[in-house]
Amino acid sequence: MNTPLLQTKFYIPVTRSNPADGLRTSFVPRLRLIERLNQGLVGKLTLISAPAGFGKTTLVSHWLDQVNLPVAWLSLDKYDSDLARFLRYLIAALQTIQPAVGTETLALLQSSPIPPHHTLLTLLINDLTAIENKSILVLDDYHLLDTDTIDQALTYFVDNLPPTLHLVITSRTDPNLPLARLRANRQMSELRSADLRFTPTEAAQFLTQMTGLTLSPAEVEALDRRTEGWIAGLQMAALSLGQRESQAVAQFVEAFSGSHHYIMDYLVDEVLQQQSAETQTFLLYTSILNRLCGPLCEALLQGVEARDVDRATAPISDGPNAQEILANLEQANLFINPIDHQRRWYRYHPLFADLLRYRLQLTYPHQLPQLHLSASQWYEQTGLTDLAVQHALAAQDFDRVAALVEQVASAMIQRSELTILLTWLDLVPDEAIQVRPLLGLYYSWGLFLSGQIKAAATRLQAIETQLETDGTLKSSEAQAHAAAMRAYLMRETGDLASTISLSQQALAYLPKQDTLLEAMVALNLAIAHYLQGEFEPAAQQLTHIIATGQTAQLMANTLAAIFLNAQLLRAQGNLQQALRLCQEGLALVARYGWHNFPAVGFLYVVLGDLYREQNALTPAAEYLHKGIALGQTGGHPHILIAGYVWLAWLHQTQGDVNGSQEAIRAALQIEQQYAVSRFWPLPSAECYQARLWIAQGDLTAANRWVQAQRWSRADTPIAYLDEAAYLTLARLQIAEENFESAEASLRRLSQAAVAAKRNGSLIEILILQAITFTARKRSREALSALMQALDLAEPEAFVRIFLDEGRPMIDLLRQAVAQGVHTTYTLPLLNALGEATTAAQPLVEPLSEREMEVLRRVAAGYSNKEIAEELIVTISTVKRHISNIYGKLEAGSRTQAVVKARELKLL
Structure with missing residues (x-):
């Protein structure tokens, strides 16, 4: 549900400078001020700052009549203090002069949470560069806004304005902008009360x-x-x-x-x-409105008359209709101005309205609730629910407020208008919320998404108790939201089993039209399955999210699902499928123009690490840096942690120790700053830091990390959530030559990986087992483990998983080459490790794979008969192979052949 924008906020107030309109004009030409406004167009900003009653708005509207430039106008009110709402209105105003601007920014405003202001405004400002002719944007009554967030956003906006757009601000007080800097740089002109006074x-x-x-x-x-x-x-x-x-x-x-x-x-x-009783009543009663039109004013007056609250005031219904009264007031110059050229909408001078409201409060305080209630009902009927809520609050009709907010809360959460939603709900007594459990659940979601986890949990607990004790309040929608909210909270505590069952409950109850909540629940369910190592159900949910989530509203969930699914596929050993998924993600980004959306950082960082695994280090670095940049603009800790951890390992790969340490410290800082739960599918910064310490030889620091961990009993299976930690432990045990313990750790890891069909994990485990067996002089077992790793890795083109092991891997790969195992795969690996493999077989005619098999057995002391039996060939065939080997190696005997082969590093 999209709450409509109030169109009258974009109307430039109509001037009274034309005597031909039949009205007595009070217009005084102010040529000196008009000239200063014209001169100010060379800068970025014109500020008109003066107390009420100095004609700020009137002056600007008169000026705009004369400059003959495209103008975007936005009249502000206190409810525009919410950044998301402010930007929606700002973009709508700008679209009156350039319809195409802001579409990407509006799409980003659908994400939750919304990105930081500089991300949103960068996109908008880039769009504004398409404006070819000088244009003007007016923000009227800026003093009504009360938030540093918008001040900061507007500062960024002003600093980066394209030269074709000039900003005008009217305000009763100086805005919290860098006025001194703008003034010193001659980027601002200003008019103040001393300038605006009549001579x-x-x-x-x-x-x-x-x-x-x-x-x-x-x-x-x-x-x-x-x-x-x-x-x-x-x-x-x-x-x-x-x-x-x-x-x-x-x-x-x-x-x-x-x-x-x-x-x-x-x-x-x-x-x-001096006014008639009828006019006095009209003025006082309608003073509660920021904008007036005939039907709205009549609704107020008829509402009061219907209740017969105070018949001492003159009835309105027997006289002119409200639209005629408004026109008469304008003709009498009674502090009322038309907003549109059709003279349908008007507004009182703000100062006059304040004074009228003060009189109304003194004279007819008992009328105020009914007046605001009538206004609320009219606005609701015309689809302007946010204004209906505002007047219901003023009427202190909290049951009505609760009913209205319940209608729009879901849409507000989708649009990240959390500030205004929580402001409204904070004003509503609990009794009004308690009878509407769905509203209470929206309240809980708002608190959770704004980072108030404890408050969200407290409110949810009360709602759950209420739903249990009062069956009349239950609805499938309320049950779905309650289960979904509780599932998120359970994952925060690490109760993954409850997260799964509650998420499944939520999906069962969920109305089909609530696509955002469905995507959120499905992602939460997938994460819980993933963390428990249950890849098949996790993949089912992730595939569904990606297939159905190709809209701006669901974009963040979709990209997070690609991020998670790519990691899942890699852990299963399906590296090529993971790369294809990311390439499809890039195509999706291109198709919908999502390039600048912070959530695209999910895709970039995981793609960067997949490229690193393939040893494509240049694109790996490019994608990691792009992903981190988007994570920074979006303030997204999950993207940043993954990006910095994987960047640290990339730096280590490149031999940049300082770079790796700096990147891992950045990841740790973000983990601490955002108090990121470990129950999210991210590489652990602490675990990777310990692995870096081991790779860099700082075993003392790595041991401190080990001592700080809680390890499971040796007779229990290793949970997938703990796999990375146990792999790091095994690496430390190998580095400290505690091979017996390393072998035990790797055996437990292997059992878990084999049972769950995590072939990607198994490749690393087998490599570490091969290194351990080699150190323990168990060469056959070492070669067997390496061959299994190569069998799994070669079809998917894993590279760095071997190269990162350094010298121990060189020795193992030499043995594989000597045995003729996967030579088309292992020789390039040796090359990448810096081995001079071009000199490893400098023969005019290289040995065939079968000849290598025979040579290895000759070196092992096999007789011709034993070789024939093992290779299932005839003895004469073996003799022929040996003869070929002698010729190619220029050897005259078995001994010479073996010696020459070892010199050439064939054995």
């Missing part, structure tokens, strides 16, 4: 136009001096003067003094007393 000449012209009276220079000077050129004060004085006889003017001017607040307080009384 005596302007004041005289204004008063004459407003009143139709000819005031003496002394009277004009007195009013101008006492208001200090304050336009709102002069306008209110003019309204009061317009109803007086000429002889009363001097008396009024003489009595007119005091502060701005006192003047306005006094003049509102004066002006209201």
Whole structure:
């Protein structure tokens, strides 16, 4: 559900400068200010900062009438303080002058959590560079926003604005932007109250136009001096003067003094007393509205009349309709301005509205709830639910607030509008939420997704108890959300079995249309299965997520699923399938234009590590760095941890010890900063740091890590979640020449990997077993283990898993070559390890694989008969092979052949 945007926020207020419209004009040409605004277009920003009543908005709208440039206008209110909401309105405003801008940013705003502001705004600013002609963006009433997040976002926006877009801000107070820097760099022009005050000449012209009276220079000077050129004060004085006889003017001017607040307080009384009872009622009742139109005003007035709360006020229904009243108020210059050219929508001057609301509170406080309730009902009927919620809150009708928020909460969570959602729900008493368990669950989700895990768990617990004790509150949707929320919390604690069962419950209850929750539950279920080493059910969920999640709303889940599935396939030994999956992911990114989305970092970092495994180190580095950059822009700890861990190992591969240590420290810092749960499918930074210590010879540090771990009993199976730690332990045992313990550890690891068909894990285990057997002088077992590893690895083109073992692997691979085992695979591995394999067989005619088999047996002391029996050939065939070997090696006997073969590193 997409909550519609309030279109009147994009309307440029209509000016009153054209006498042909039949209205008495109060327009005073302010050429000096218009010229300054024109001059300011050369910079990035124009700031118009002054208290209420100085004509900021009116000046800008008059100026825009004259500049003949494309204009995007956004009238702000306090609810725009939510970054996601602010950016949606900002983009919609900009789309009035450039319809194509912001589409990628809007798509990113569908992700949860939303990326940092600089990621979002970078995309938007890149789009804005397509604007060829000078254009203007106006943010009106910026002082109503109250959040550092938007100040920071706007600072980034201003700093990087393309030269074709000029920003204008109107505000009662200075915004929290780097004004001093902008001013020093001549990138900002500004108008303040001293600039906006009417000069005596302007004041005289204004008063004459407003009143139709000819005031003496002394009277004009007195009013101008006492208001200090304050336009709102002069306008209110003019309204009061317009109803007086000429002889009363001097008396009024003489009595007119005091502060701005006192003047306005006094003049509102004066002006209201001059209006009919009907108009006074209309003004007071409709003052609760930020924007007014006839149907909305009538809904308010009819709502009050229907309740017959106070018949002392004059009824409205028997007079002109509300739209006519609005037009009459405009004609009377009564602090009301049209927003659109059709004059359907209006707004009161903010200062006048404040004073009217103050009067309403004093005079008819009992009417306020009904007025706000009527406004809420009208906005709900017109589909503007967020405004309906605001007026329901003002009416303190919390049952209505709860009902309205329940309708839009899911969409708000999808759009990451968590700040405003939690603000609303924090204001609602628990009693109103308790009768709506689904709303309480949305509240819990909002808390969880904003990082308030304990608060989310507490609220969920209360809802679960409530659903258990009161069956009337149960619904399949509520049960689905409760189970899904609890499943996420259980994974945080490491209870994976409960995570799986609860996720399955949630999927069973879930309404089909809730695709986002389904994807979230499916991913959580897949992660739990994966961490338990249950790859088949995990793969089923991941495949479903990837197949059905090709929308911007589900994009983050889809890319996380590719990240996880690629790791799963690699652990199974299916390296080529993992690479194909990532290539399909890249095609998906290209097709939908997701290149700059932070979640694409998931795809890049796992692809980088897959390339590293294939020894394609240049693309590996490129993808890892790209993924880390996206993880940084998105503030995504999981991407960053995986990226930095794998980058550390890449640096180690390249011999860059300092680089590897720096990268692993970055991963550890992020783990600590974000308190990342270990129950997420990530490479453990601590475990990889220990492995790096071992590779770099710091066994003391590695031992400290081992001592800090909790190891399972030797007679229990090793869980997949602990596999990496046990592999690291085995490596340390080998490095310390504790081969008996290493063999025991590897035996347990092998049993678990074989049982779960994790061939990728098994390749590494077999390699370490081969190294261990070699160290224990058990060459046959060593070669057997290596051959099994090669059997699994060659079809998938694993490379670094062998090369990373260094010198021990060189000796093992030589034996494999000598035995003629996978020579097309092992010789390139030796080459990559730096062996001069081109000199390993410098023969005019190399030995065939069968000749190598015969030679190995000759070296082992086999007789011709024994060789024939083992190779299942005739003795004459064996003799022929030996003759060929003699000729190729230029040897005259078995002994010479073996010696020459060893010199050539064939044995």
